[in-house]
Amino acid sequence: MSEDYLDRVLRMLGEPSQRYRDPQAWLRLEEDLGVPLPADYKVIVDAYAPVHINGHLDLTHPATERFNLGEWIHGTVEAWSQFDWAVGELEGDPRDSLGLTDLVFGTPEGLIPIASTDRGETIFYAPTGNGGRGSLFIENGEAEYFEYSFSFAKWLYLWLIGEEVTGPGGSAFYPGPVALQALPMEPGERPETWYGPPRGM
Numbered sequence: 345m346s347e348d349y350l351d352r353v354l355r356m357l358g359e360p361s362q363r364y365r366d367p368q369a370w371l372r373l374e375e376d377l378g379v380p381l382p383a384d385y386k387v388i389v390d391a392y393a394p395v396h397i398n399g400h401l402d403l404t405h406p407a408t409e410r411f412n413l414g415e416w417i418h419g420t421v422e423a424w425s426q427f428d429w430a431v432g433e434l435e436g437d438p439r440d441s442l443g444l445t446d447l448v449f450g451t452p453e454g455l456i457p458i459a460s461t462d463r464g465e466t467i468f469y470a471p472t473g474n475g476g477r478g479s480l481f482i483e484n485g486e487a488e489y490f491e492y493s494f495s496f497a498k499w500l501y502l503w504l505i506g507e508e509v510t511g512p513g514g515s516a517f518y519p520g521p522v523a524l525q526a527l528p529m530e531p532g533e534r535p536e537t538w539y540g541p542p543r544g545m
Contacts (some may be wrong), residue, residue, distance in 0.1 A: 349497040350384045356504060357522055358540035360391030369407035379471045380476060384497040394527035400461040400516050411527045420457040421450035429537035436489035438481050442472055455481055461513045465510045484511040
């Protein structure tokens with residue numbers, strides 16, 4: 345776990361609510377997937393999710409009925425598995441990096457979706473990437489993949505400070521405190537928005 349970047353992210357996002365923290369929910373999800381998910385990712389999700397961050401990034405949680413991470417992963421895997429990836433060439437094709445013949449989703453050998461944005465970007469975790477240490481692949485909504493061989497916490501920190509970690513031209517920087525919006529857990533519930541501490545940006 346990248347403690348340094350995890351600490352930076354937690355300081356930037358502010359006091360965690362940990363409303364739905366449930367180790368058993370993670371165990372069930374990871375057993376279903378057949379692989380552990382990154383520890384720093386789970387800490388961040390437990391701290392704030394389900395949440396919409398800075399107007400774009402969505403994090404869901406495995407212990408909730410609405411905006412459930414497991415259901416979202418399965419739905420996303422099903423949708424992505426419908427495409428015929430053998431047709432045409434992919435920019436940054438994950439198969440080249442992961443040593444795959446076929447592009448597979450939701451398996452320990454392939455890509456597991458863990459987050460998304462409202463701009464069409466999908467963040468995938470590749471357990472076998474980076475020499476078996478795990479890596480992230482970001483699909484930018486245009487069938488272009490970008491691999492980052494560092495932790496989710498580092499990726500999120502860089503995204504929050506405006507670095508292009510969803511591909512060229514993909515920065516999403518907003519000055520001031522980070523805005524967090526709780527996703528509505530009941531029909532008709534009005535989403536609550538709160539802000540992290542001042543960050544001098």
